[in-house]
Amino acid sequence: MSCTMDSPVQIAFGVHRNPLSGKFHGSPRMDGKHPTGRRRVFVQTETGCVLGMDLDRTDNVHTVKRRLQIALHVPTDESSLTYGDMVLKNDLDAIRPDSPLLLTRGLMHRSSSTPCLSPRGGDLQQKDKSGPIEVLGLSDRFAVTKQQVKEIVKAIKIGV
Known part of the structure; x- marks a missing residue:
């Protein structure tokens, strides 16, 4: 399953x-x-x-x-x-x-x-080398979260 x-x-x-x-x-x-x-x-x-x-x-x-x-x-x-x-x-x-x-x-x-x-x-000092974040979901409940993630990604890209 x-x-x-x-x-x-x-x-x-x-x-x-x-x-x-x-x-x-x-x-x-x-x-x-x-x-x-x-x-x-x-x-x-x-x-x-x-x-x-x-x-x-x-x-x-x-x-x-x-x-x-x-x-x-x-x-x-x-x-x-x-x-x-x-x-x-x-x-x-x-x-x-x-x-x-x-x-x-x-x-x-x-x-x-x-x-x-x-x-x-002991692992907190390691740098994050992960790829992009994708929020998965089919519900309207995630609309606010998706918007926040978009804003965070935008801020990361400009170096904030």
């Missing part, structure tokens, strides 16, 4: 029973409780896609990334899985049921004090 819909947050409702098989199952939750040894987490990618998945005790960061790669067709190489301000290395024991996780790539991580992505402290 690709995340190309209009909403900034997309939700995928398929959960892999086995990360390498194509078999799916629904949530095994009954009355808000998880079966013994299982917990449900919600992983958000940088594109805004969210996947709810059930974790076994044997699952690790690699299996979570593999499930995301299969279900959402997102690259997971050179990415990290973040829980709060903690980058998960391999062990998922610190994660509580119904926790939000974030899959990030490169120099970005989610700040616990703000709901947006922000650069890590």
Whole structure:
């Protein structure tokens, strides 16, 4: 499933029973409780896609990334899985049921004090070498933002 819909947050409702098989199952939750040894987490990618998945005790960061790669067709190489301000290395024991996780790539991580992505402290001194900015959207809600971006681009071009 690709995340190309209009909403900034997309939700995928398929959960892999086995990360390498194509078999799916629904949530095994009954009355808000998880079966013994299982917990449900919600992983958000940088594109805004969210996947709810059930974790076994044997699952690790690699299996979570593999499930995301299969279900959402997102690259997971050179990415990290973040829980709060903690980058998960391999062990998922610190994660509580119904926790939000974030899959990030490169120099970005989610700040616990703000709901947006922000650069890590050591990377603030690097110069921005990115290309042009394009605001995508089909709604009239973005008209003001588009105008502001045009003014910012104009100011950058004249050296402000």
